[in-house]
Amino acid sequence: MKQTKLYSWHRQHHARLIEFGGWLMPVQYSSISEEYWAVRKNAGLFDICHMGEITVTGDQAEEFLQYVMTNDISSLAPGECLYSVMCYDHGGVVDDLIIYKIGQHNYLLVVNAANTEKDYQHLTGQKSNYVATVDNISGRTSFISLQGPDARNILEKLGGPEITKLDYLHFARGLLAGVPVTVSRTGYTGELGYEIFYFAATETEQDTEKIWQQLINRGAFPCGLGARDILRLEMKYPLYGHDIDQTTNPLEAGLGWAVKLKKIDFVGKTFLAQVKSAGLSRKLVGLEMESRQVPRQGFPIFDQNGQSIGIVTSGTFSPALAKSIALGYVPSDQAVVGVALSVEIRGEKYPATVVKTPFVPSQVRD
Amino acid sequence: MVPRELKYSESHEWVKQEGAMVIIGITDYAQEELGDVVFVELPKVSRQLKQQESFGVAESVKAVSDLFSPVTGKVMAINETLAQQPELVNKEPYAGGWMIKVELSDNGEIANLMSAEEYEKFIQEGPK
Numbered sequence: 001m002k003q004t005k006l007y008s009w010h011r012q013h014h015a016r017l018i019e020f021g022g023w024l025m026p027v028q029y030s031s032i033s034e035e036y037w038a039v040r041k042n043a044g045l046f047d048i049c050h051m052g053e054i055t056v057t058g059d060q061a062e063e064f065l066q067y068v069m070t071n072d073i074s075s076l077a078p079g080e081c082l083y084s085v086m087c088y089d090h091g092g093v094v095d096d097l098i099i100y101k102i103g104q105h106n107y108l109l110v111v112n113a114a115n116t117e118k119d120y121q122h123l124t125g126q127k128s129n130y131v132a133t134v135d136n137i138s139g140r141t142s143f144i145s146l147q148g149p150d151a152r153n154i155l156e157k158l159g160g161p162e163i164t165k166l167d168y169l170h171f172a173r174g175l176l177a178g179v180p181v182t183v184s185r186t187g188y189t190g191e192l193g194y195e196i197f198y199f200a201a202t203e204t205e206q207d208t209e210k211i212w213q214q215l216i217n218r219g220a221f222p223c224g225l226g227a228r229d230i231l232r233l234e235m236k237y238p239l240y241g242h243d244i245d246q247t248t249n250p251l252e253a254g255l256g257w258a259v260k261l262k263k264i265d266f267v268g269k270t271f272l273a274q275v276k277s278a279g280l281s282r283k284l285v286g287l288e289m290e291s292r293q294v295p296r297q298g299f300p301i302f303d304q305n306g307q308s309i310g311i312v313t314s315g316t317f318s319p320a321l322a323k324s325i326a327l328g329y330v331p332s333d334q335a336v337v338g339v340a341l342s343v344e345i346r347g348e349k350y351p352a353t354v355v356k357t358p359f360v361p362s363q364v365r366d
Numbered sequence: 367m368v369p370r371e372l373k374y375s376e377s378h379e380w381v382k383q384e385g386a387m388v389i390i391g392i393t394d395y396a397q398e399e400l401g402d403v404v405f406v407e408l409p410k411v412s413r414q415l416k417q418q419e420s421f422g423v424a425e426s427v428k429a430v431s432d433l434f435s436p437v438t439g440k441v442m443a444i445n446e447t448l449a450q451q452p453e454l455v456n457k458e459p460y461a462g463g464w465m466i467k468v469e470l471s472d473n474g475e476i477a478n479l480m481s482a483e484e485y486e487k488f489i490q491e492g493p494k
């Protein structure tokens with residue numbers, strides 16, 4: 001199993017470690033709810049070194065990405081980033097990712113850890129008609145995420161305006177605690193947040209730990225994947241392998257805003273255009289439970305007549321709402337806010353209501 | 367850390383004897399392993415429990431865990447507070463986080479449970 005550059009720090013600080021996407025990652029340090037609240041009320045710090053990084057460069061890098069991605073890459077200026085989905089011809093999701101435009105012919109893709117190799121193969125397989133080079137640089141970079149309402153204040157104590165005054169979905173290079181880094185206004189929590197990473201070939205374990213420790217010394221609270229999963233679920237941010245995968249299409253997952261059917265051509269377009277004109281058969285919805293039992297992935301969803309109509313893809317207990325919440329696919333006619341359904345938990349059905357999402361208001365543009 | 371006056375099961379419940387009654391909860395080690403408890407399902411009062419029978423579940427953010435009765439007997443009371451404050455299982459596993467009171471059918475079962483010293487050794491070394 002792979003270890004991040006912060007592995008020894010995690011061990012020293014008694015993190016509970018689990019396997020995630022081929023990496024040994026901290027799931028919690030203190031308590032998941034304490035870490036959760038740190039992010040919602042102050043600032044939390046996540047080791048996200050496990051995320052995959054793939055570069056796409058060359059004269060036709062833009063045209064190539066425009067072809068393999070569902071979102072419109074041509075709208076990006078250098079220093080901006082964009083969420084996109086990458087689909088198969090049959091419309092299933094290869095991965096969801098963030099695309100960074102570094103320069104005219106130079107892009108960085110940040111992808112899900114477990115999908116990195118698959119994405120790299122998919123990209124390589126699609127690029128024969130384009131003058132572009134695809135490189136998997138994962139593992140050579142360090143990546144940490146500072147999230148929460150105090151994130152900017154903390155960053156200002158260690159870095160200059162070039163990295164602290166960024167707008168949402170923008171990034172820049174700068175010095176942080178004296179270390180040259182790239183910082184983006186991105187995240188997976190719904191809070192004001194920054195993700196900090198290095199391209200530098202000389203970057204060492206000491207530099208990663210130095211930044212990590214300095215951010216903690218300035219008030220950031222170390223957080224694990226347990227809190228991260230609750231935070232993203234409250235925002236209805238899908239998690240690959242749970243809410244989206246090769247058997248789901250981005251339209252039914254509620255990611256239609258990142259699918260630009262007006263583009264001339266892209267992988268999956270024909271299928272997705274058909275799906276759109278025929279109408280969606282099912283949709284990913286947010287469910288709020290009346291009881292505290294946690295609906296988990298794979299639990300069946302029932303309609304009012306007791307018919308099994310869908311499956312929970314993610315579920316948790318929301319500390320902000322003090323209720324259990326879930327995501328799941330249900331037929332479109334049931335995917336309407338206010339519809340009463342139920343989820344079977346350990347043999348018994350418990351009431352669930354389709355609610356507006358995100359479950360908790362987004363603060364990403366603060 | 368492990369209270370001296372209690373008895374312990376291999377499934378990490380503690381038992382406090384008060385005459386013919388016992389109070390049952392889960393140990394500090396168990397709550398630590400489970401993580402933040404968000405829901406505790408307890409049996410109905412007057413239910414008959416057999417030793418090692420599941421009497422409910424404790425559900426955390428991470429996982430669901432069955433709760434096993436260390437003794438045979440009749441449920442006389444449940445901790446109603448846990449319905450609203452399941453986090454007491456984490457904060458006060460040996461006090462406010464207690465789960466059920468059971469009237470013992472067989473006093474002898476208590477003797478077969480682990481002492482504090484034995485339980486400490488058990489959680490350090492794992493099951494034999």
